[in-house]
Amino acid sequence: MTVFEYAPAPESRAIVDIRASYGLFVDGAFVEGRGTAFKTVNPATEEVLAEVAEASDADVNTAVAAARKAYEKVWSRMSGAERAKYLYRIARIIQERSRELAVLESIDNGKPIKESRDVDVPTAAAYFFYYAGWADKLEHSGYGTTPLGVAAQVIPWNFPLLMLAWKIAPALACGNTVVLKPAETTPLTALLFAEICQQADLPPGVVNIVTGAGATGHALVGHASVDKVAFTGSTEVGKAIARTVAGTTKKVTLELGGKAANIVFDDAPLDQAVEGIVNGIFFNQGHVCCAGSRLLVQESIADDLLARLKRRMSTLRLGDPLDKNTDIGAINSREQLERIRALCDIGEAEGAERWAPACDLPSAGFWFPPTLFTGVTQAHRIAREEVFGPVLSVLTFRTPAEAVEKANNTPYGLSAGVWSDKGSLILKVAAQLRAGVVWANTFNKFDPTSPFGGYQESGYGREGGRHGLAAYLKGHQ
């Protein structure tokens, strides 16, 4: 068989203009931070991209005060129809500057350009467009029309711009103002978004961006004057936030970890299932809270499916995130890479069998090959803990009841996948899975109209869709 080599197809970096240093975005302007500035690096090269201000407690205070003032004087008094137009403007500017945002996202985060270009950025624009339309229709939402006030929002590094859109779009549509903290390792698209707010002439203080690490986030969610806390990140931090807000009137939504089961029945279309499994666990290097990290395959087809899966994994292209042919980009940080390595070592030590295709890793940067483990039991740590990397654990089952039992055997409950050609089986299993999102014969699909969020220790509240409004309004349905 002739094998065609890929020629490199790099996206140009020329479109982005990364400044040497960035301040905080408070009350409509960039200001100096009073904390200790930190560096953000390109995880594919370890090149330092920029120096970013750290917001101190005093900076957080200033930002919350700016948001409060904008809430009381401007945003909560503006009609929904007018708020909508600002959000539509933002959606349009994201579309206009989509290439710039995609390249910047891939540089700062390490994700393949084809994902930032085709998923992150267009979906972020879609969230603003969708929630813009709700701003003047809240009386039809079922949750009333009264905003909460100032929202403290803390987002992770895996989908920096998209998570920002998930947080800011519904908050603003409902009439709240926000102080948002992007992740320490991926602040750049949020800071570019601040420029977009300026281009849209969004009133000062409606959106404030404070950069920093855990201490800044802690100061923000614990601030006495915020009315709402929205967090996406680890279950451990989510629990700490739940303790922090105990006894207050703050409304909280938590979007936390997962250990999703992807269940393949013997009548599934196997090639489609293989694509779904690959997309489920290797999309965004597996840095996805809803990643299909536990493959549950019916015993009778396990050998066949694994052979096809390994063949497919051997064709995945790992490397330069800006190359349009790249399937798997860089791991976001050295710290995350160490965590993935450690859990994989534990997987081997506990007796699971590790396999990865032959794969040249670049010498600089943070990389981990697409990996699967067979011979995994439910007690293994790689089957229980969130790896948050391109690592798939394979388990088998014999009956649908056993599949459901194993799928639900986790403290998480964010997502799940089911693959079968039999509709009645899919509907039955989907109903029995304790997970907030069930993808049947597909995986990792996201849409602004579709609620997203977990059961149990995957957090509470929903983002997206009509349900996503509940997080930012006072009423109850």
Added chain:
Amino acid sequence: MDRIDVRKTYKLYIGGAFPRSESGRSYEVLDAKGRFLANASHASRKDARDAVVAARSAFKGWSSRTAYNRAQVVYRIAEVLESRRAQFEQELRDAEGISVGKARDVVDAAVDRLVWYAGWADKLGQVVGNANPVAGPFFNLSTPEATGVVAVVAPASPLLGLVSVLAPVITTGNTCVVLASQEHPLTSITLAEVMATADVPAGVVNILTGQRAEVAPWLASHMDVNALDLTGVDDPSLAVSLEVAAADNLKRVRRPRAEDLLATPDLSRMTDFVETKTVWHPMGV
């Protein structure tokens, strides 16, 4: 000579049975004038854990029943309560010292509340669910599902308060462990007798009587409890510590808040204890 009446032993309600507290303890319950009414079981940590086990065992069956079936069971509770209303009115007058008219109003409201919630069982999904028009060839549907085992600290109002917190939780398919009114626990056990004869499956409702400050922390920290309703917690510092404990496994927490029990409720007592599940399926070949 007058006949000596046969008095009832008030026990707990766990897994469809009426056991005494394993601790062998009880506490005195007084009437509105301070006279001895009866001894109520004084539930322990072990009783709370047994109740959670019973609620968990019942969850799969109860949550997978049809909404129509759950509606009929909740309606049946209303029927049996109505048929025993004279007993409840008398108990409320004894316990709370309220008038004949007030007792009648409270029982009316409790029965009507059960009927109201019964009707919601097969409508909530229609009102809070959604077909979502995603931008792609997918069928996409969001529906509410029961959260799981809910621990409820019931308010002081022995009948209407209990019914108001219990009915919404089970109507949506959850099972529960209820810590009854500490001050007026007896009526809750009489209501358990109603449920035991109203086709409520064993373990769907479990009722403990005892001390809030002693039992509630065990329920709040229990890792097999999914949600916590703090309605009956009147001590703010206890409410905070319970909410902190609940974070260990991210229980959904309903904080205590002022509420007019006689007013028609909003949907929040149901929606606070359901999860939205969204199912995607491709449309195509």
